[in-house]
Amino acid sequence: MSFNQTRVILVRHGRSTYNDQQRYQGCCDESVLTEQGKQQAFQTGIALSQINFDAIYASPLKRTQETAKEILRVTNSSAQLHLNSNLKEVDLPGWQGLEYKYVRQDLKQEYQIWEESPQEFAIETIESNGQTLVKTKIKPVLQLYEKARQFWQEILPLHQGKTVLIVSHGGTIRALISTATGIKADHYHAIQQSNSGISIIDFENTSLSNAKIAAINLTQHLGEVLPKLKNGKHGLRLLLLPVNSQNHQTNDGTEKITNFLKNVELDFCLNHDISNAQSIVESIIESQSNTPVHLQVSRQDFLDTWHQQISKRSLDYHGLSTGLIVADTNTISTTLNQILELESTTSLQINPGEISILFYPTSQNKPVLQAMNINGTF
Incomplete structure (x- = not known):
């Protein structure tokens, strides 16, 4: 790695209770790591144990904090864990907590847009204008991409030539990879990120215009030869x-x-x-x-x-x-x-x-x- 090159290692949280229950998680904080998820996080820590991280960032949600702490238990890094709200998962109000099957069957039209045109997907949310609550619609994927850009703009200048660990969520990591390399939001579903999967991006001179993906979704440290298929086995x-x-x-x-x-x-x-x-x-x-x-x-x-x-x-x-x-x-x-x-x-x-x-x-x-x-x- 060159003097000016910043290496960012991205890890998705371990398997969670909502993963087991086949429910949408989004930004909700009800989902926590299962015992399997804790073991996955620990195995990831072992895989990363020889890397000296200069900085560590994580989403403030429980499942990512738990994952980061398991990783830090077995790494030699003395870097402090920083929580950053821009690393939260995609916001899906109205879907959070719902089973995948229910959304596919009972919200077919919305689900089709989500799958086929994620950049156009809109969902209703309730926001406060200071005194009253107002219903409004947001485009979660575009919102997520904007937060990912903000995160890069905030942290990259701080760590030139360093190695950074980020513990976040599947959707957020895809957005981070995409915004770093210019992949458009309509390809939001085009990259898989498994529980505790490792992805790596290298930046020259902390510039998004010079980012290079070095690896995506490595899971061999979890005992897998190939990553498990997310979309069924057909x-x-x-x-x-x-x-x-x-x-x-x-x-x-x-x-x-x-x-x-x-x-x-x-x-x-x-x-x-x-x-x-x-x-x-x-x-x-x-x-x-x-x-x-x-x-x-x-x-x-x-x-x-x-x-x-x-x-x-x-x-x-x-x-x-x-x-x-x-x-x-x-x-x-x-x-x-x-x-x-x-x-x-x-x-x-x-x-x-x-x-x-x-x-x-x-x-x-x-x-x-x-x-x-x-x-x-x-």
Whole structure:
């Protein structure tokens, strides 16, 4: 990390009571960590224990404070915990405490807007004008993005060249990642953030215009090979493995990837027609208990073309289909940039040999970036 580079590590709170009950949490403070959530937070602390944090920020809600305290129990950091209200979860008055199922079935129109056009989603709230209470409508996602921008503007100048830990909520972390890199609010649901998942952003000179995502939703420290699917287990999951076409993968690198994926059941493997991709795929297939379908493609834009075709039609998967795509690093980087509609081609730091995951749920055409730069060691 360079002298001017600020590294920000973002952690979502551990599993909570409302997570277990399948209820919307929002800004309400009734939800607290479950025993599993406390254990997840503790495991996250162990994973981060060798990092010396210069500053630690958390949402003031109970579930995030509990998570931060569990993490701090096992880290060597002497930094003080700062609570910041701009790190609260998205405000969903009227939905908070309601079960997901109820909202999907009884508030269908609002739910459809929330899922398909989150930037347009509006919900009624009650505000005080000083003397009386007034009903008004807010756009929660746009409000959340504005708070995320305010947070960055407030804290980045204070920590140039330092390492900062942020403990917050799934929606808020997505907004922080998005506002740091220029991802628009209509892609609010395009990134997954699991309970106690770790994401990393690097900033050059504390500027939002020079932010780079180094990792998204790492969960291997929780004992998971891949992050659990949030949108049910129906759809197409693509494991994207970038390789450098200029250099051959080392035997150690191939063995590491093969061992990492040996317990992941693959239905098919596709590799770009470059020298080292073929040998990597063959090694991975040999480790599988089944025999995945293996195809080699020569078109350099095959991944982008495939994404365009999937996005135009509804998937008809009754279950989960998992495929491995081995391609040039630039090919994978370009596709992810296009999916997230990033203005800067340098906002994603795609590392050769580290896996990113795209999931296309049966219920929707838009893919979800489940994780980025999984290396199996965090």
